[in-house]
Amino acid sequence: MGRIPCCEKESVKKGQWTPEEDHKLSSYIAQHGTRNWRLIPKNAGLQRCGKSCRLRWTNYLRPDLKHGQFSDAEEQIIVRLHSVLGNRWSVIAAQLPGRTDNDVKNHWNTKLKKKLSGMGIDPVTHKPYSHLMAEIATTLAPPQVANLAEATLGCLKDEMLHLLTKKHIDIQFQSPTHAPAPPQNASTSPSYNISSKHEANDDHDTIEKIKLGLSRAIIHEPQTINKPWDANGASSANFPGFHYALPSFGHEGDGSPWSQSMCTGSTCTAGDQQPQFHSKLADGNADDSEGEKDTRNVSSMFSPDCDLWDLPSNDLMNPLV
DNA sequence: AATCGTGCCAACCGCAATCAT
DNA sequence: TATGATTGCGGTTGGCACGAT
Known part of the structure; x- marks a missing residue:
């Protein structure tokens, strides 16, 4: 019993x-x-x-725990592993000596998610928001695309206005030739003017400009979308020491994280990766416990012989979320 | 000075897998 | 083999600290 x-x-x-x-x-x-x-x-x-x-x-x-701030290197490891493993905090924490799964989870939820969002990257899928929108748009007819832009702005408008007002900044898009980048690093981006005044009757113009930019982002091919997460641009300035370098498998293009990303477009679906990755974890480890399997395989991602970038593309195609 | 909102983090909760009887 | 405790994990919450109003 x-x-x-x-x-x-x-x-x-x-x-x-x-x-x-x-x-x-x-x-x-x-x-x-x-x-x-x-x-x-x-x-x-x-x-x-x-x-x-x-x-x-x-x-x-536990005496071996670290209690201080997370270093940039630790944050990079968390983001990289999260892009592959999803919310498997215990496996991620196993790669960070002195950190617990609770630490990693809390740090992700309170800091890293916001940092990625600020870089224009969806923290769930690790894909740029603009690309997600473009992916959705590819499944829609043109009139529906316009409706999508309208609907999206309907959802975002109040929050954006709230943020703009709260920060006392006025964003003016100088050139309509590119989709608007997120307003991080606004002090150095040529696409934004920041001023301390904000007139309520400018809201309409601002929204119209955002709508235009969003529409452009949606109808652009993914490869031509503006890349605010580029290492030379806003992201690195806003995320010191951080380069959004994800596994590369065939897009050896401009070096931007998107060209190195796990997802190569609309073929990327969340549903079919997890079993592949789990089966990979299980291969050759039949005698081990699940946790040990995970730890060993993830450890190998950071070994000199087989780092994260060497994983087969199929294993990296989709985030585990 | 009081109140409110937000961020952070420790701790709790519930579920699933594993283990002991 | 069945049953229920134990362990591990991820999601969620409560409460404290602090800044803004």
Whole structure:
């Protein structure tokens, strides 16, 4: 039969851990190790569930943990691995000594997602937003494309105006020959003028210009879309030390991350990659646990012999999300 | 000074796989 | 083999800190 319950939920304390509790748990584990989490709180004199103790130990008390800021190199690793693995935080964290899956997950959700969005890259698919729009547009007839632009602006207009007003900036697109890039790095981009005044009656003009740019972005071929994430452009300035260098497999073009990206256009679908990648992980590792399989294979992505870029293109075609 | 909004992060929750009985 | 505990994981939330209003 089964075992007795791990803890009695009524008598278990929740919430923040006190320094005394931390000390009790650390002392106990230093002496006895981490075998059998069910017994640890009882033996250590803690009114906590074993699960809570395990979490506290693994995410905070472990002596090998790093608690400082994430470095640029760590951020690059997270972004690269996330583009391949999706939200498999434990596998990603395994490549970052001293970081826990919770750390990585929190950092992704609070910082990296926003950074990528600011670069015009969808943090879910790791594809440029403009390219996603273009992909959608390729499935639509021209009148529907126009409707798509209208609908998109309908969704974004209020938020954009809010942001523009909040930041006290006035964006004027000087040239309509390119789709508008995201307004990051506005101080150096020739496409934007930033001024401290913002007149409400300019909103209409601004929206019209955004609409024009969006429409152009949608009807352009993906290869000709403006590339705000280019290493020479806004992204590198806004993301110090970061180059959005994704695996390359045949698009050895201009060196932009998009030409190196995992997705080569509308053939990129999210549904069919995961089984391929999982089967790759499983190959040759039948005796290992799943976690060990993942860790070993992801480790190999960063080994001198086989780095991330060497993975077969099929494995990299789609993000795992 | 008080209130509100936002960002951040520790901790909780629930699910699935694994393990012990 | 069946059952239920344990473990690991990812998603979500609560609460604190801080800046803006």
